[in-house]
Amino acid sequence: xxxxxxxxxxxxxxxxGLSICTxxxxxxxLPNVSEKAQSKVMDxxxxxxxxxxxxxxxxxxxxxGSIAIITPTATAWYFAQAVEAAEExxxxxxxxxxxxxxxxxxxxKQKFFGDLLGLSQRVDGVLLLNVDLxxxxxxLLAASGLAVASVGMTSVPWDNVGIDDENAAWxxxxxxxxxxxxxxxxxxGAESHENSVMSSSERLKGxxxxxxxxxxxxxxxxxxxxxxxxxxxxxxxxxxxxHRSLPTAVFAYCDEAAFGALMAMREHGxxxxxxxxxxxxxxxxxSWFMGLSTVAQPVADQGAFAANLLxxxxxxxxxxxxxxxHFLDTKLIERKTTRRQR
Amino acid sequence: xxxxxxxxxxxxxxxxGLSICTxxxxxxxLPNVSEKAQSKVMDxxxxxxxxxxxxxxxxxxxxxGSIAIITPTATAWYFAQAVEAAEExxxxxxxxxxxxxxxxxxxxKQKFFGDLLGLSQRVDGVLLLNVDLxxxxxxLLAASGLAVASVGMTSVPWDNVGIDDENAAWxxxxxxxxxxxxxxxxxxGAESHENSVMSSSERLKGxxxxxxxxxxxxxxxxxxxxxxxxxxxxxxxxxxxxHRSLPTAVFAYCDEAAFGALMAMREHGxxxxxxxxxxxxxxxxxSWFMGLSTVAQPVADQGAFAANLLxxxxxxxxxxxxxxxHFLDTKLIERKTTRRQR
DNA sequence: AAGAAGAGTGTAAGCGCTTACAATTTTGGC
DNA sequence: GCCAAAATTGTAAGCGCTTACACTCTTCTT
Numbered sequence: 001x002x003x004x005x006x007x008x009x010x011x012x013x014x015x016x017g018l019s020i021c022t023x024x025x026x027x028x029x030l031p032n033v034s035e036k037a038q039s040k041v042m043d044x045x046x047x048x049x050x051x052x053x054x055x056x057x058x059x060x061x062x063x064x065g066s067i068a069i070i071t072p073t074a075t076a077w078y079f080a081q082a083v084e085a086a087e088e089x090x091x092x093x094x095x096x097x098x099x100x101x102x103x104x105x106x107x108x109k110q111k112f113f114g115d116l117l118g119l120s121q122r123v124d125g126v127l128l129l130n131v132d133l134x135x136x137x138x139x140l141l142a143a144s145g146l147a148v149a150s151v152g153m154t155s156v157p158w159d160n161v162g163i164d165d166e167n168a169a170w171x172x173x174x175x176x177x178x179x180x181x182x183x184x185x186x187x188x189g190a191e192s193h194e195n196s197v198m199s200s201s202e203r204l205k206g207x208x209x210x211x212x213x214x215x216x217x218x219x220x221x222x223x224x225x226x227x228x229x230x231x232x233x234x235x236x237x238x239x240x241x242x243h244r245s246l247p248t249a250v251f252a253y254c255d256e257a258a259f260g261a262l263m264a265m266r267e268h269g270x271x272x273x274x275x276x277x278x279x280x281x282x283x284x285x286x287s288w289f290m291g292l293s294t295v296a297q298p299v300a301d302q303g304a305f306a307a308n309l310l311x312x313x314x315x316x317x318x319x320x321x322x323x324x325x326h327f328l329d330t331k332l333i334e335r336k337t338t339r340r341q342r
Numbered sequence: 343x344x345x346x347x348x349x350x351x352x353x354x355x356x357x358x359g360l361s362i363c364t365x366x367x368x369x370x371x372l373p374n375v376s377e378k379a380q381s382k383v384m385d386x387x388x389x390x391x392x393x394x395x396x397x398x399x400x401x402x403x404x405x406x407g408s409i410a411i412i413t414p415t416a417t418a419w420y421f422a423q424a425v426e427a428a429e430e431x432x433x434x435x436x437x438x439x440x441x442x443x444x445x446x447x448x449x450x451k452q453k454f455f456g457d458l459l460g461l462s463q464r465v466d467g468v469l470l471l472n473v474d475l476x477x478x479x480x481x482l483l484a485a486s487g488l489a490v491a492s493v494g495m496t497s498v499p500w501d502n503v504g505i506d507d508e509n510a511a512w513x514x515x516x517x518x519x520x521x522x523x524x525x526x527x528x529x530x531g532a533e534s535h536e537n538s539v540m541s542s543s544e545r546l547k548g549x550x551x552x553x554x555x556x557x558x559x560x561x562x563x564x565x566x567x568x569x570x571x572x573x574x575x576x577x578x579x580x581x582x583x584x585h586r587s588l589p590t591a592v593f594a595y596c597d598e599a600a601f602g603a604l605m606a607m608r609e610h611g612x613x614x615x616x617x618x619x620x621x622x623x624x625x626x627x628x629s630w631f632m633g634l635s636t637v638a639q640p641v642a643d644q645g646a647f648a649a650n651l652l653x654x655x656x657x658x659x660x661x662x663x664x665x666x667x668h669f670l671d672t673k674l675i676e677r678k679t680t681r682r683q684r
Numbered sequence: 685a686a687g688a689a690g691a692g693t694g695t696a697a698g699c700g701c702t703t704a705c706a707a708t709t710t711t712g713g714c
Numbered sequence: 715g716c717c718a719a720a721a722t723t724g725t726a727a728g729c730g731c732t733t734a735c736a737c738t739c740t741t742c743t744t
Contacts, residue, residue: 006459008730019694024732032692051460055400056730059699064397066440066464074416074426084416087443091450096464098408099441101429108433117348118393122408122438230627263631285572286628289605350700361724366702374722398700401729 007048016044027052028062054096058121066096067125067147067310070112072132072190074101076228077256077284082129082151082303089307098123102131104227113140120146125310128153129303132190132198147317149310151302152199154325159309161302161326165199168295168330169206172279173251175293175332177214180341181249181277184211187226187236187261189253200253203281207251222247226257233260241268248341249277255284255294262290262337273339283333291336298328349390358386369394370404396438400463408438409467409489409652412454414474414532416443418570419598419626424471424493424645431649440465444473446569455482462488467652470495471645474532474540489659491652493644494541496667501651503644503668507541510637510672511548514621515593517635517674519556522683523591523619526553529568529578529603531595542595545623549593564589568599575602583610590683591619597626597636604632604679615681625675633678640670 009027013020018037026033026041033041044050054065067090071079083099090097102108109131112119119126125147133141138156141148148158152165176184186207189200208218221244226236233252240246241264252258258280265271265278272278280287283296305326313319351369355362360379368375368383375383386392396407411428413421425441432439444450451473454461461468467489475483475498483490484499494504518526528549531542550560563586568578575594582588583606594600600622604614614620622629625638647668655661 006463010730020731021695021733022693025693028732032690034692037692051457053401053730054464055397055406056699057732058397059395059401059701060730060732061699062732069441074429075419075422077417080417080422083441084443084445087416087441088445091442091453096440098438099411099425099429100433101426103426103430111433115393121348122396259628259631266631286601289601289608352700362701363703363725364723367723370702376722379722395700398729399702401731402700402702403729404702 006053007050009050009052011048012041012044012050015048016040063124063314064122065094066098066123067127067314068098068100068119068123069127069129070100070102070131071129072102072104072228074099076254078228078254078282078299079129081299082306085300085303086127086151086307089304089311093311095124095311113137116140116144116146120144124314125149127151127306127310130199132192132196135195138197147310147313149306149313151306153197154199154202156197156323158323159306159313159325160323161305161309161328162199163297163302163330164327165202166206166209168281168297169203169251170210171206171330171332172281172295173207173210174213175334176249176251176277176279176338177210177216179249179277179338181247182214182216182341183245183247183249184216185222185224185240185244185247185250187233187250187252187257188223189226189228189257191225203253221245226253226260228254228257230256230260230263233257234264235260237261237264238267241265241270247276249338250279252278252280255280255282255287255292258292258294258337259284259286259290262292272337277338277341279338281330287333287335293335293338294333296331296333302328348395349392351392351394353390354383354386354392357390358382405466405656406464407436408440408465409469409656410440410442410461410465411469411471412442412444412473413471414444414446414570416441418596420570420596420624420641421471423641424648427642427645428469428493428649431646431653435653437466437653455479458482458486458488462486466656467491469493469648469652472541474534474538477537480539489652489655491648491655493648495539496541496544498539498665500665501648501655501667502665503647503651503670504541505639505644505672506669507544508548508551510623510639511545511593512552513548513672513674514623514637515549515552516555517676517680518591518593518619518621519552519558521591521619521680523589524556524558524683525589525591526558527564527566527582527586527589527592529575529592529594529599530565531568531570531599533567545595563587568595568602570596570599572598572602572605575599576606577602579603579606580609583607583612589618591680592621594620594622597622597624597629597634600634600636600679601626601628601632604634614679619680619683621680623672629675629677635677635680636675638673638675644670 013023023041026038058064087097128150130152142157150160152162153160192198192201224236226232279293281295283294287294355365365383368380400406429439470492472494490500492502495502534540534543566578568574621635623637625636629636
């Protein structure tokens with residue numbers, strides 16, 4: 001019954017008594033196929049356990065049945081969550097997901113863009129997770145013919161879902177200010193240039209706006225790139241402690257960076273909130289335990305949402321291109337690493 | 343200069359003045375190609391920025407240029423580390439990596455094996471990360487024609503790299519016993535049947551052996567499946583606290599499960615090592631901060647190592663099949679969650 | 685009731701590669 | 715130098731699918 005060799009479209013054609021062409025159309029729900037033919041084909045395909053060869057389909061100009069996820073790293077909590085959620089959506093849609101982790105290496109990103117043409121014949125679409133893109137890179141991607149969607153990016157010409165980063169940062173910072181802190185530092189995530197499309201840029205804006213609201217100015221010395229890892233946060237905080245003046249409160253780009261900051265403080269005999277108040281963004285599973293004040297965001301939901309958007313685009317590829325931007329809700333959670341400044 | 347259309351093997355053939363066939367052979371370093379032809383082809387290919395279409399190659403019987411990573415989850419620390427390290431190796435070898443996360447769903451694994459034939463024409467090989475496999479599934483995989491390698495599995499008929507899980511668990515447990523504890527519970531990771539190929543099974547063996555060494559017996563009530571997540575550890579420990587007798591020490595399958603256990607204890611007003619001593623395995627980045635005693639293992643190294651093994655297999659596919667098993671070193675790290683029992 | 689328009693289906697030409705197998709050139713032994 | 719064996723290169727037939735285009739029936743028009 002089960003042949004060791006995979007059923008081909010040919011087999012389906014023979015079994016259903018129709019031509020290969022009709023089978024191909026029926027299988028892809030194209031118009032101009034009678035209901036009778038349609039059901040015959042479906043029956044035959046089911047009976048044979050037929051699934052189209054993605055290689056052949058791709059070669060002949062069809063779709064590849066896979067999409068790429070581009071992520072700065074696969075290990076940080078936020079990204080791992082988003083990747084897994086998106087992978088689930090793609091898998092449920094019968095799509096393979098190829099993972100490309102930039103790992104902070106410029107060379108990898110370069111390779112990615114250098115081989116965009118190649119990539120575009122291996123995948124149908126691309127899901128970007130908070131990837132730092134230049135204008136020309138955005139243009140390249142938009143012109144690549146690939147379907148594109150993203151998580152946590154701003155002002156990009158494709159579907160995006162994220163949180164209102166600027167506002168989340170504003171909330172976190174305002175919380176600190178509201179507690180009477182006025183000497184603040186920020187562990188700012190990734191380095192971000194003017195007009196960056198990344199969330200770290202937005203969060204920095206929110207931080208600055210909150211200070212401005214209190215007639216405070218941002219001291220450049222108290223903005224330190226931490227990346228989004230524990231170790232990055234630790235190094236950034238160490239730098240702050242060792243070479244700059246110690247603020248009374250720190251707003252960290254994300255919870256893991258905040259954990260790192262807490263670690264650095266401990267290494268120096270400091271603790272939160274006694275020495276310094278600390279707040280992050282994420283609500284990482286460890287944050288409750290660490291007593292970390294934070295702004296919670298739904299990460300898996302963002303990944304799944306964006307993935308769904310991408311799948312929809314793929315399904316009606318002829319629909320008009322009207323990039324949508326979706327914000328999911330965040331919520332300030334006050335715990336024990338922040339307290340009133342006397 | 344740069345054509346919007348991708349260069350094909352045809353273009354390379356024309357530029358180099360050779361036939362498509364020779365080009366194909368030269369590109370793949372097959373024998374029977376003169377050095378002169380070889381270099382001509384390489385030059386032409388480089389000049390055109392040529393890269394073979396994986397779809398066409400695959401269709402014609404060649405390789406796909408991608409490999410699949412099968413992981414129980416992409417979010418747990420251990421797996422995220424291994425995935426990223428492997429992905430780096432594959433990327434450096436010019437291979438795409440398609441990610442398949444089982445997410446604990448039997449249906450996903452079922453789909454995976456159901457479509458093994460399909461998968462085998464989309465990827466050249468499979469890297470398994472501590473995947474729970476039945477004998478028949480192992481047989482299927484071995485017969486699939488795919489190259490296979492794994493991380494953290496035992497007695498499998500393909501290359502594997504991991505740690506000596508049995509011994510690591512023995513060490514952790516012996517540490518507890520050596521401190522005078524004799525009433526021990528274990529958060530045992532994934533549920534594992536007899537003859538399981540998973541690390542949780544090995545670790546349970548190591549735990550049992552250590553007890554046996556001290557003429558202690560394992561009480562089934564004190565073996566609780568925790569999975570490898572924080573939340574799983576928390577639930578398992580809650581179960582222990584609420585419905586079973588509280589031991590004086592707990593050996594957790596991994597650090598994240600241990601964190602969860604610590605959380606559960608805190609929820610019940612307990613703490614380590616005062617109420618219960620706790621030890622894990624991994625040396626997670628947070629473990630230092632948490633003061634968690636643990637057995638450190640090099641996770642990224644394992645992923646990279648296994649990935650390299652797989653790549654090598656792919657490269658000389660005709661080499662004899664002699665599955666190798668590699669153990670990387672572990673190291674007991676004593677911190678503050680374990681202390682002498684009076 | 686004849687012809688146009690449309691719906692449904694089939695034919696055949698690739699997509700870019702690999703790989704028998706055939707053709708050609710080179711090498712080496714005498 | 716001559717011929718067989720070995721080394722190199724070319725020819726052509728697919729791999730399984732999509733798609734332009736041709737063809738055959740149905741439906742409507744008028």
